[in-house]
Amino acid sequence: MLSHSDLSIGHKPRPAEETGLLLREVSRRLVEARERFLGFPGNMAFDDSDSGHLLAALANNVGDPDSEDASGVHTKLFEREVTAWFTALAQGDPETTYGYVTSGGSEGITFGLYVGRRRLPHAPVYASSAAHYSVRKAADLLRMPLVTVECGPDGAMDAEALAKLCRAQRHEDEAAGRPPRGAVLLATAGATMGGAFDDVPPLREAAGAAGPCYVHTDAALGGIVAPFSTPRPAWCLGDGADSVSVSGHKFLGVPVPCGIVLARRELLPSFPVGEYVGARDHTLACSRSGLAAVLLWKRLRQLGTCGLRTLVHRCQDTAEYAVGALAAVGAHPGRHRHALAVTFDRPPEEVCRRWRLSAEGRRAQLIAMPHVTRRAVDELCAALRQSDPPVPSPSRWAVAVRDEDAYRAEPAAAQHRPA
Numbered sequence: 001m002l003s004h005s006d007l008s009i010g011h012k013p014r015p016a017e018e019t020g021l022l023l024r025e026v027s028r029r030l031v032e033a034r035e036r037f038l039g040f041p042g043n044m045a046f047d048d049s050d051s052g053h054l055l056a057a058l059a060n061n062v063g064d065p066d067s068e069d070a071s072g073v074h075t076k077l078f079e080r081e082v083t084a085w086f087t088a089l090a091q092g093d094p095e096t097t098y099g100y101v102t103s104g105g106s107e108g109i110t111f112g113l114y115v116g117r118r119r120l121p122h123a124p125v126y127a128s129s130a131a132h133y134s135v136r137k138a139a140d141l142l143r144m145p146l147v148t149v150e151c152g153p154d155g156a157m158d159a160e161a162l163a164k165l166c167r168a169q170r171h172e173d174e175a176a177g178r179p180p181r182g183a184v185l186l187a188t189a190g191a192t193m194g195g196a197f198d199d200v201p202p203l204r205e206a207a208g209a210a211g212p213c214y215v216h217t218d219a220a221l222g223g224i225v226a227p228f229s230t231p232r233p234a235w236c237l238g239d240g241a242d243s244v245s246v247s248g249h250k251f252l253g254v255p256v257p258c259g260i261v262l263a264r265r266e267l268l269p270s271f272p273v274g275e276y277v278g279a280r281d282h283t284l285a286c287s288r289s290g291l292a293a294v295l296l297w298k299r300l301r302q303l304g305t306c307g308l309r310t311l312v313h314r315c316q317d318t319a320e321y322a323v324g325a326l327a328a329v330g331a332h333p334g335r336h337r338h339a340l341a342v343t344f345d346r347p348p349e350e351v352c353r354r355w356r357l358s359a360e361g362r363r364a365q366l367i368a369m370p371h372v373t374r375r376a377v378d379e380l381c382a383a384l385r386q387s388d389p390p391v392p393s394p395s396r397w398a399v400a401v402r403d404e405d406a407y408r409a410e411p412a413a414a415q416h417r418p419a
């Protein structure tokens, strides 16, 4: 057990050997944790310890990836490859799409909303009730009013509910005799809880009732899942989004938090940039991780687009397997189409803690990330079988059980429900 006193930082240097032992212990624990890391969208399947040599020097990508900077100690060449790859995946035009490697999905959301606000300075943000909490944070930081839109039975934003809200806003603007404020729409591709995909084209059309519209898609996990799903959810630049973001430590399993954001170049606001930096800079930060850019590049090169496709399909199969296994122990699973997430009745707290399940209200969730095996699912189900039966209740995810895939698993639930 590591304690505060083991880790305390004192006045004097401590022996390197002792520090090294502590670091080994940390990595041992992190690696061990992956066995039961079932409920969060971090991919623990990869081991990048062969790239430890990258820690021998600072790699700082200050400013835009396609701009040199005065320090010269960067990995922007790799960053450009990564953003070009994601631009193609998101069906962006390589000539007119801007992108960079962020600190994670949340920076991508903040960047997208910022570009939206610069384009439509008085527009509120419209996001579904299933949007990630970082959307609220970003809207607050940017002082943009946030309007929550209901989800439909499939867990995705309801286009009719959005149109109604946008029409009401337009009427308000007309009544006040001001130009339409428009709408900044935040679509989610792969909701944090439940994994539903918002359908960008009808939502964009619905938001048009408010006047001009800007769309950002938060595709933190779904940006890698959607392109390889059939039928393909409409989430990306090619489907009408103006900007999109994805996390790099989620499906891609980069061992440091990171992400990618893309936006239509013509919409970019210009920031003040310190002359000393010697670079153009449209990013939110100044210093950015050159290490993350290289590790993202490494993962994409290692897998290739075909390898990623295979991995996504394997994970979707595991999610489907989990639906059957959870139904068999009476946990009432629900799974949205394409999702890696499977929700089920929330088990007792010790089961949630042991298996690192995410939970909200009366539902818990497992996410079939690449390190999640059928064996781990079986072990969880064995634990569920032995735990006190949860009280099943309707919740917003219970609606997800209507998904055809989940229904297929229902008869098994009836047969194997514990007494």
Ligand SMILES: Cc1ncc(COP(=O)(O)O)c(C=O)c1O
Pocket (backbone or CB within 6 Å): 041, 103, 104, 105, 106, 107, 132, 134, 188, 189, 190, 191, 192, 218, 219, 220, 221, 247, 248, 257, 258, 259
């Ligand atoms: C849909 C969605 N958006 C954004 C985020 C936040 O991403 P990050 O943790 O990379 O900042 C998450 C995290 O789980 C998420 O699920």
